Amino acid sequence: MRPEIAALIDTLLPRQHSRPEIDLLYRMMRDYPSRGGKGLRSELLLMTGAAYDGDPEAAAWLAAAIELFQNWVLIHDDIEDDSEERRGKPALHRAHGLPLALNAGDALHVYMWDAVFRSHVEAARNEFLEMVHRTAEGQHVDLAWVAHHEWNLTDVDYLEMVRLKTSYYTVVSPLRLGMLTAGLEPHAAFTSAGLDLGAAFQIRDDVLNLVGDAATYGKEIAGDLLEGKRTLIVLEWLREARPRERGAFLDQMRRPRDGKDPDVIADALRSILASNAVTRAQHVADDLAARGLATLEGALSDAPNRASAERIVDLVRSLATREA
Amino acid sequence: MRPEIAALIDTLLPRQHSRPEIDLLYRMMRDYPSRGGKGLRSELLLMTGAAYDGDPEAAAWLAAAIELFQNWVLIHDDIEDDSEERRGKPALHRAHGLPLALNAGDALHVYMWDAVFRSHVEAARNEFLEMVHRTAEGQHVDLAWVAHHEWNLTDVDYLEMVRLKTSYYTVVSPLRLGMLTAGLEPHAAFTSAGLDLGAAFQIRDDVLNLVGDAATYGKEIAGDLLEGKRTLIVLEWLREARPRERGAFLDQMRRPRDGKDPDVIADALRSILASNAVTRAQHVADDLAARGLATLEGALSDAPNRASAERIVDLVRSLATREA
Numbered sequence A, B: 001m002r003p004e005i006a007a008l009i010d011t012l013l014p015r016q017h018s019r020p021e022i023d024l025l026y027r028m029m030r031d032y033p034s035r036g037g038k039g040l041r042s043e044l045l046l047m048t049g050a051a052y053d054g055d056p057e058a059a060a061w062l063a064a065a066i067e068l069f070q071n072w073v074l075i076h077d078d079i080e081d082d083s084e085e086r087r088g089k090p091a092l093h094r095a096h097g098l099p100l101a102l103n104a105g106d107a108l109h110v111y112m113w114d115a116v117f118r119s120h121v122e123a124a125r126n127e128f129l130e131m132v133h134r135t136a137e138g139q140h141v142d143l144a145w146v147a148h149h150e151w152n153l154t155d156v157d158y159l160e161m162v163r164l165k166t167s168y169y170t171v172v173s174p175l176r177l178g179m180l181t182a183g184l185e186p187h188a189a190f191t192s193a194g195l196d197l198g199a200a201f202q203i204r205d206d207v208l209n210l211v212g213d214a215a216t217y218g219k220e221i222a223g224d225l226l227e228g229k230r231t232l233i234v235l236e237w238l239r240e241a242r243p244r245e246r247g248a249f250l251d252q253m254r255r256p257r258d259g260k261d262p263d264v265i266a267d268a269l270r271s272i273l274a275s276n277a278v279t280r281a282q283h284v285a286d287d288l289a290a291r292g293l294a295t296l297e298g299a300l301s302d303a304p305n306r307a308s309a310e311r312i313v314d315l316v317r318s319l320a321t322r323e324a
Helices: A003-012 A020-034 A040-051 A056-080 A092-096 A098-119 A122-147 A155-180 A188-211 A232-240 A243-253 A262-274 A277-302 A306-321 B003-012 B020-034 B040-051 B056-081 B092-096 B098-118 B122-147 B155-180 B188-211 B232-240 B243-253 B262-274 B277-302 B306-321
Strands: none
Touching: A003 A020, A003 A056, A003 A098, A020 A056, A020 A092, A020 A098, A020 B122, A040 A056, A040 A155, A040 A306, A056 A092, A056 A098, A056 A122, A056 A155, A056 B098, A092 A098, A098 A122, A098 B056, A098 B098, A098 B122, A122 A155, A122 B020, A122 B098, A155 A188, A155 A232, A155 A277, A155 A306, A188 A232, A188 A262, A188 A277, A188 A306, A232 A243, A232 A262, A232 A277, A243 A262, A262 A277, A277 A306, B003 B020, B003 B056, B003 B098, B020 B056, B020 B092, B020 B098, B040 B056, B040 B155, B040 B306, B056 B092, B056 B098, B056 B122, B056 B155, B092 B098, B098 B122, B122 B155, B155 B188, B155 B232, B155 B277, B155 B306, B188 B232, B188 B262, B188 B277, B188 B306, B232 B243, B232 B262, B232 B277, B243 B262, B262 B277, B277 B306
């Protein structure tokens, strides 16, 4: 995240309270934002604003708002998935208990709206409404599959879920918000490009979760398997797996996280890595990224600031091929 | 809740989705609002708007927003307290599991902001920011005492907590928002009156939780004891209780809800009801209500619509003395 955006968030969030309990709430709200996220979404928004000669102050507040969105959502996601770690440290609900962490996520949520209002970009209010609606719908689909033990899913099901869960807040809305800071109607092509690119980004994230380096990835490796996450990789592997492997894996998936057998999960991970499921998923991500990038480059052809437009394409390309 | 406010919420929330999973999310968002809350907060807002000849359409949207606030907060509160019931039916997370319910609360939260924006009362945005900030701070204090096994608390501690947790969204903000619909700066006295009246309302709620009738109260009787809630009643009883009773109770309070012994809790409830703690708490509530009502009547003396102003006072008086 750019230092000036981190500084804006720092000025927006309350710092101290005479009641020690409320002081703890303030520290909890500052915890995830201070763990040093990469700030990809705010960067994309700021670059798009710059490409269209948008208002820098408005863009800075909206960039802060989208980082605050990411952070309150992560607090709640970590509870919903019962994740152990976030950015290399214990998840907030593991450090402070579920009730306090859930409430701190809600408290942080409203500071996101505060930042949106401070941008004075009226159209940004509806953009944030749409972005949160779509993200919550995608998150719901993902969680409903886990809750209802649903594994009878196609690639189309997966892609519909991640477009909602990841693409809007990661790519579509940052592009659109950037253009709104210039008082311009966002290009419709930003949406189709962003849906493809966000899905490519999420598939890459799923791949890294299985094959990545824990130190740079910041989450537990294979955590998605323990959390029973549906990914393109696992869905493909399940279609190819021998009945006994498939049966053993699905049996584990019916168990709560604490009841899962690490040896069986490790067997499944080895089998997944030995299959061509990872390579195939990466190919799907590459195809989506290529199509999204072509659409995005076309849409950005009217941007007056060419250097910024090119940096957007470079950033987005790096997201779909990142190593961490 | 007035039928026209329920109808506004009905038009605002999404109804159907072609994906059955997302359709379930929509039904979950409509669940608590359809359980028929009393709508006291929206009523207070609408009456205050009418007393100052405010814009009825703006008041209706803000009334819908405050009901949506109450509902998303209740979904999250029920998770935080692991409550069993809400308005006579299973709490949302008990019906659908914690992850889906937490996410549905977030999804409902943003529809609150949608309703605020539709009021076109610009000053309402900051009022909602302040209201959610204060409510989350109060909720945090309440939850932190539970999480940290803190029972060394005075009446002052309790009153500071409930002013934040209950008074802002129950009385202070409804009064202020009503005046804002008339384009007027809210009276400062609304805040001091609302803080007293909201605390009186919460103490009455605490009393009803122990002595109320389950059918009309809509929550489990003595649920507060099982959830380890700090109330004026319990704090007073603990100061008077014999060391053995006190020790047995505090031992139970250190256990998770499922580990509590119903017989020991029932003993404590009998002892509490036999003590004068309930009567004393009700006296504190009565004193706060009397002071708050006097302040409120003074502040409302400039309201052009006298009939509405008088109905506000009647409604608020009934809140602090209600039987359910």
